[in-house]
Amino acid sequence: MSTIYNFNPGPAILPKEVLLEIKNNFLNWNHSKSSIIEISHRSSKFIEFTLQAEKNLRYILNIPENYYILFCHGGARGQFSAIPLNLTKKFIKPDYINSGYWSLCAAKEAKKYCNPNIINVRKFTQDNKVYIQSIQNWKVSYKNTYLHYCPNETIEGIEIFEEPFLKNKIIIGDFSSTILSRQINIDKYGMIYACAQKNIGPAGITLVIIRNDLLGSVSYQTPSILDYQLLAQSNSMLNTPSVFSWYVAGLVFKWIKELGGLDFIEKNNKKKARILYKYLHSTGFYKNYIVPINQSRMNITFHLQKKELTDLFVKMAEKNRLYGLKGHSLVGGIRASIYNAMPIKGIKHLINFMKFFEKKFG
Ligand SMILES: *Cc1c(COP(=O)(O)O)cnc(C)c1O
Numbered sequence: 001m002s003t004i005y006n007f008n009p010g011p012a013i014l015p016k017e018v019l020l021e022i023k024n025n026f027l028n029w030n031h032s033k034s035s036i037i038e039i040s041h042r043s044s045k046f047i048e049f050t051l052q053a054e055k056n057l058r059y060i061l062n063i064p065e066n067y068y069i070l071f072c073h074g075g076a077r078g079q080f081s082a083i084p085l086n087l088t089k090k091f092i093k094p095d096y097i098n099s100g101y102w103s104l105c106a107a108k109e110a111k112k113y114c115n116p117n118i119i120n121v122r123k124f125t126q127d128n129k130v131y132i133q134s135i136q137n138w139k140v141s142y143k144n145t146y147l148h149y150c151p152n153e154t155i156e157g158i159e160i161f162e163e164p165f166l167k168n169k170i171i172i173g174d175f176s177s178t179i180l181s182r183q184i185n186i187d188k189y190g191m192i193y194a195c196a197q198k199n200i201g202p203a204g205i206t207l208v209i210i211r212n213d214l215l216g217s218v219s220y221q222t223p224s225i226l227d228y229q230l231l232a233q234s235n236s237m238l239n240t241p242s243v244f245s246w247y248v249a250g251l252v253f254k255w256i257k258e259l260g261g262l263d264f265i266e267k268n269n270k271k272k273a274r275i276l277y278k279y280l281h282s283t284g285f286y287k288n289y290i291v292p293i294n295q296s297r298m299n300i301t302f303h304l305q306k307k308e309l310t311d312l313f314v315k316m317a318e319k320n321r322l323y324g325l326k327g328h329s330l331v332g333g334i335r336a337s338i339y340n341a342m343p344i345k346g347i348k349h350l351i352n353f354m355k356f357f358e359k360k361f362g
Contacts, residue, residue, distance in 0.1 A: 002321065003321065004321045004322070004323050005321060005322050005323065005342070005345075005346035005349055005350065006323050006324055006342075007322065007323060007324040007325050007335075007336045007337050007338065007342070007346075007350070008323065008324030008337060009154055009155075009177075009198070009299060009324070009328070009335060009337040010154070010176075010177065010195075010197040010198040010203075010337070011197040011202065011203055012197060012198050012199075012337055012339050012341075013337075013339055013341040013342055014201065014202075014248070014252070014341050015252065015255050015340070015341040016341075017255055018248065018251045018252055018255050021251055022036075022247075022248065022251070029045075029247075030045050030049070032045055036243060036244055036247050037243060037244050039243065041237055041240055041241055041243050042237065046243060046247075049247065049250055050071075050235075050236075050246060050250065052250065053246070053249065053250030053253055053254075054069050056250070056253040056254055056256075056257050057069060057207075057253045059257060059261075060180070060253060060256050060257050060261050060262055061180070061184070061186060061209075061262070062183075062186065063186050063209055064186060064187055066211060066212050066213075067186060067209050067210060067211050067212065068208075068209070068210050068212055068215070068228070068232045069207070069208075069209055070207075070208040070209075070210065070228060070231045070232060070236050071205045071206070071207060071208075071236040071241060071246055071249075072205065072206040072207075072208050072225075072226070072231060072236065073205075073206065073225055073239075073241070073242075074206060074225070074226070075195045075203065075206055076102075076174060076176045076193065076194065076195040076206060077105075077109070078206060078226065079106075079174070079193045079206060079208065080105065080106045080109035080110065081109055081112070081113070081226060082208075082222075082226040082228070083106075083110070083146075083148065083172060083191075084109075084110045084112075084113035084114045084116075085113055085218065085219050085221075085222040085226055085227075086214075086215075086217070086218045086219075086222065086226070086227065086228050087146055087170075087214065087217065088113060088114040088219065089217045089218065089219050090214075090217040091144070091145040091146045091170060092114075092143065092145060093114065093115055093116070093117055093141065093143055093145060094110065094114060094116050094117070094145045094146045094147065094148060095116070095117045095119060095140045095141055095143075095145060095146070095147040095148070095169070096110060096116040096117065096118045096119065096147075096148045096149075097119050097121055097138065097147065097148065097149035097150070098118055098119060098120045098121065098122065099121050099122050099132055099149065099150060099153055099158060099160065100122060100150065100153030100155065100156045100158055101153060101154075101155045101156065101328075101330060102150045102153055102154060102155065102174060102176070103148070103149060103150035103153065103174065104118075106148055106150070106174060107148070110148070113219070116148075117140075117141045117143075119138055119139055119140060121133045121138055122158070125291060128289070129289055129290060129291050130156070130158060130289055130290045130291065130294065131290070131291040131293070131294055132158060132160050132294050134162065135160075135162050135164050135165070135166070138166070140166055140169065142168075143168075144168040144169075145168075145169065145170070146169065146170040146171070146172055146190060147164070147166060147169040147170070147171055147172065148172045148173075148174070149164065149171070149172075149173060149174070150173070150174040150176075151173050151174075151175060151178055152175070152176075152177045152178035152296055152298055152299070153296070153299075154176065154177040154198070154296075154298070154299050154337075155299075155328040155330055155331060155335075156290075156299075156301060156331055157288075157290060157295065157296040157299040157300055157301035157335060158290055158294050158295075158296060159178065159294060159295065159296040159297060159298070160294065161182075161293070163184070163185055163188050164188065164189075165188060170190035170191075170214065171188060171189045171190055172189065172190055172191045172192070172193075173189055173191075173192045173193075174192075174193060174194070175192045175193065175194045176193075176194045176195045176198055177194075177198045177199070177298050177299060177337075177339075178199075178296075178297075178298055179192070179194035179198070179199055179200065179207065180199045180200065180252075180256060180262065180265065180340060181199055181265065181266065181269050181297060181298055181339070181340060182262065182265070182266040182269065182297070183262050183263070183266055186209060189209075189211075190210070190211050190214050191208065191209065191210040191211065191214060192208075192209050193206060193207060193208045193209070194206070194207045195207075196245055196249055198298070198337075198339055199252075199298075199339050199340050200249045200252055201245055201248035201249040201251075201252050202242075202244065202245045202248055203245065204242030204244065204245030204246075205241065205242050205245040205246050205249060207249075208228065208231075210228055212232075214228075215228050215229045215232060216229050224238060225238060225239060256340070265340055268340075268344075269297050269298070269338075269340065270297065271344065272297075272338050272342065272344055272347050273295070273296075273297040273300065273338065275344070275347050275348070275351070276300050276336065276338070276347055276350070276351065277292070277295055277300065279351050279354070280300075280302055283354075283358060284305060285304065285305055285306075285358040285362045286302045286303070286304060286305070286334075286354065286358075287302055287303050287304075287305060288300070288301060288302045288303075289301075289303070297338075298337060298338060298339055299335055299336075299337045299338075300335065300336045300337075300338060301327060301331065301333060301334065301335045301336075302333060302334050303327075303332065303333035303334070304333070304334070306361070307332075307333075309361055310327075310332065310333060310334065312361075313325075313334065313357060314326045314334070316353075316357065317350075317353055317357075320349075320353050321349070322346075322349065322350055322353055324337070325350075336350060
């Protein structure tokens with residue numbers, strides 16, 4: 001079987017080393033004589049594994065002791081509800097930054113529980129490129145409340161690298177598609193969260209990292225499985241978690257640690273994105289519509305100047321072992337999701353194909 005390069009936005013590529021480890025240990029996990037998907041989440045072997053996974057994550061993301069790490073159900077969308085349910089009793093009329101599809105989605109869900117103040121920060125330059133206003137110019141409310149934003153808009157390919165500092169605001173970030181791709185200063189945030197299926201592992205668990213003083217003011221009607229306090233008290237085992245997803249996430253944390261942590265990962269990701277954007281800027285045949293400082297390092301979007309060739313591009317790319325490049329239907333065009341596990345070889349292979357395609361049809 002010849003290798004393919006998986007550019008899917010999520011579920012997405014996972015490290016080969018991790019996949020092989022799963023395969024090799026699948027039927028007899030950790031000498032348990034059963035597979036990982038057949039054992040109790042309360043067995044001592046699995047609990048031991050989760051404690052080590054948490055330790056590794058705390059180490060690679062440099063998470064301070066006063067933050068809980070929770071593994072939740074319900075994906076990132078589940079958090080769109082969990083956040084207002086857990087926090088709006090204390091923080092009234094939260095600010096929701098709108099920078100694209102997912103951040104607006106979070107704001108719309110919050111409307112079911114509160115009255116969010118939605119702030120549009122996505123603007124256009126004179127030559128029609130998208131940019132995000134710098135954080136000090138965000139028109140936030142004067143209220144002492146929380147502010148939700150999404151540092152990487154997965155669908156549009158817009159990333160905000162600037163770290164927020166705003167007086168009287170508890171910052172909450174949906175890091176679903178940028179978590180573990182670069183260093184972040186956790187102590188600038190009240191909470192960050194991410195679904196698993198981009199840079200962490202298979203769908204099924206959702207990572208929440210939350211400062212401990214934010215727990216305990218949950219609204220009365222909140223489902224127990226979305227209650228951060230209950231999840232913290234039960235070590236994220238209020239009910240049966242997705243053991244398999246948690247296990248794979250643990251392997252990915254270990255993989256990152258052994259590679260040299262986020263310093264190494266970030267350097268590698270910068271290099272991968274730089275190569276691809278540099279090529280994009282050198283041709284008129286493909287076009288990215290985002291200003292350089294907001295170009296995503298994880299989801300690189302572009303359009304073909306001849307739009308009618310888009311489907312053919314995707315089809316021929318697949319024949320050349322390049323999978324998952326079709327852009328989201330909302331924005332069209334092409335999207336190359338190049339998460340941590342995408343090797344530089346995959347980027348070079350993509351660029352070679354793009355050159356070939358331009359030569360043939362340009
Ligand atoms: C994928 C994604 C989501 C949705 O995640 P689900 O687990 O499918 O709910 C939300 N926000 C961002 C930024 C994403 O990339």
